[in-house]
Amino acid sequence: MKKRASAVNTSVREDIIMLDKAPNGKVSDLLNALDKALSAGDVERAVDLFQADCYWRDLVTFTWNIKTMEGRDQVREMLKARLADTKPSSWKIADGEEATETDGITESWIQFETDVARGFGHVRLKGGLIWTLLTTMSELKGYEEPLGFDRPMGAKHGAERNRKTWKEEREAEAAELGYSRQPYCVIVGGGQGGIALGARLRQLNVPTIIVEKNERPGDSWRKRYKSLCLHDPVWYDHLPYLPFPRNWPVFSPKDKIGDWLEMYTKVMELNYWGSSECKKATYDEKSREWTVVVERDGKEIVLKPKQLVLATGMSAKPNMPKFEGMDIFKGDQHHSSQHPGPDKYKGKKAVVIGSNNSAHDICAALWEAGADVTMVQRSSTHVVRSDSLMELGLAALYSEQAVQAGMTTAKADLIFASLPYKILPELQTPVYNAIRERDADFYKRLEKAGFLLDYGDDESGLFMKYLRRGSGYYIDVGASELVANGSIKLKSGVDVKKLTEHSVILTDGTELPADLVVYATGYGSMNGWAADLISREVADKVGKVWGLGSNTTKDPGPWEGEQRNMWKPTQQEGLWFHGGNLHQSRHYSQFLSLQLKARMEGIPTPVYGLQKVHHIN
Ligand SMILES: Cc1cc2nc3c(=O)[nH]c(=O)nc-3n(C[C@H](O)[C@H](O)[C@H](O)COP(=O)(O)OP(=O)(O)OC[C@H]3O[C@@H](n4cnc5c(N)ncnc54)[C@H](O)[C@@H]3O)c2cc1C
Secondary structure, eight states, X not given: OHHHHHHHHHHHHHHHHTSOSSHHHHXXXXXXXXHHHHHTTOHHHHHTTEEEEEEEEEESTTTXXXXXXXXXXXXXXXXXXXXXHHOOEEEEEOTTOOOEEETTEEEEEEEEEOSSEEEEEEEEEETTEEEEEEEEEEEETTOOOOOGGGOOOOSOOSOOTTOOOXXXXXXXXXXXXXXXXXXXXXXEOOSHHHHHXXXXXXXXXXXXEEEOSSSSTTHHHHTSOTTOBOSSOHHHHOOSSOOOOTTSOSSOBHHHHHHHHHHHHHHTTOOEETTEEEEEEEEETTTTEEXXXXXXXXXXXXXXXXXXXXXXXXXXXXOOOOOBXXXXXXXXXXXGGGOOOSGGGTTOEEEEEOOSHHHHHHHHHHHHTTOEEEEEEOSOBEEEEHHHIIIIIITTTSSHHHHHTTOOHHXXXXXXXXXXXXXXHHHHHHHHHHHHHHTHHHHHHHHHTTOOXXXXXXXXXXXXXXXXXXXXXXXXXXXXXXHHTTSSEEEESOOXXXXXXXXXEETTSOEEEOSEEEEOOOBOOTHHHHXXXXXXXXXXXXXXXXXXXXXXXXXXSSOOSSOTTBSSOOSSTTEEEOXXXXXXXXXXXXXXXXXXXHXXXXXXXXXXXXXXXXXXX
């Protein structure tokens, strides 16, 4: 067997040596060779087209999963399991695209087909062989979205008795769905995650109800502390189908994004049940159907979908600490998610427990309102100035300069997706080293004020912290200056020991008089929602949500290679998790919606490499 592989390897390499040296020729020859090998079902020949240190990231096309194959052995194993079913073909440089070459890496957008879908992707070649390959599903054949030439007519020309208008049809659908007709899918949580997924499913004609306990779309943003503006810039935040207009502010104020979501929900014709709380969900393994109990405007309604998506927010299940004396404290105390804003705390003494984004935003707003504020920092935090992050971290893909240079949101998302998580830290570290150099004085001043800084366990910075643990950082939009100059008082390297009636006592014995205590102590794993709504058993069965298995703080190993449980099949049939920041929600809702659509249409979706559960929360 070994002998045969190396013989094939030589012949492939000969093919490649004879390649046209222009980037287009190199990529085309490689894709032709891949096409031939895959069409012939010759897994070894296909594997020989990959570098030894290769990565193949597949978003749903081959694996019906979100999965990265690392190295030739994993590529081989996946192809052996999935090639016959997938029947890939027509690999080529994507229409209208040109391959490029920089520093010995040739890269190109590519397109291909499978038996059931059309795919788009990206390839990087090193030494004529595949180093990274991204394959993503664009659409299911026969179930394309009605776009462009295929857009709906809207008007019905001609004459017809008792015809219904668009408005009447919408009203009839709203009256019927969930009552006399069951939705195929129920999304619990109508924040931007549920809304983006709902929009995609609508276009794919998957009957869906979004259940949201707040009254109006956008309320999950509206209800956050009043000073909040998005920390990510507009280019990163677009929703599917309907980008923000070109005059939209770089950093959306929270109420403005709330209004956009409300408008979006309406114009995208989503079946959005506001003031509706999901109380309970149970799955019947025999009928393969959920029973979802919803309280809508005070009335109990039972829904029977086949698929249940929890889009209940990864920053929505408050981690509320338990300290001795909380029950006797006489002032106001609440988790950051309940913080109403600073207005009534002018002249009062506020203690904010925590030192990440929310803590900084809340401290700064309280200081602006004239409160006496102390931040309590237990452990180190990664701080990045917003302008440095925008310029050095995001500008190449998500910025006005990128737009001017021809970068589209879809391409930016795919370039990002094409970078395997395994090597992402190596690619991110230089960015944060450059930021550290550029902002050296800023960091020095913060440390002088006693602030405990870190740059991630392996110095790879903010984005890796986000992907691994979704916490542990502050994108500085002004509060750090207040910490550095002492306007926001700081107690670092200590924890809360207890509360008294009027103060917070720290572990070093310090007593901080307090009228207000804000617990900016973060959020719990999303499978906590599964425990609340379904059962502890199902929550444990699906395991921890989020993180990569990087074996860094709050992201225990083993290495899993993709975000746990997000946007892909879980150990519980019919149960899905959706969410993340606006970028992830936009990008991954495409792949989750296609997985759901395929199931609804009865297209076989054998999942390759269903994740194993290593941690329960
Ligand atoms: C302070 C702060 C700042 C942030 N800044 C940014 C930023 O700049 N950019 C960014 O992209 N992200 C940011 N995030 C992350 C932010 O949480 C997400 O982007 C966004 O809110 C996630 O959307 P979501 O739909 O997944 O969750 P959420 O917006 O949290 O929505 C979840 C929804 O589920 C509903 N729900 C929960 N349980 C039930 C139930 N049983 N029945 C019915 N409904 C239920 C909730 O009411 C809620 O509306 C920030 C988060 C916080 C806390």
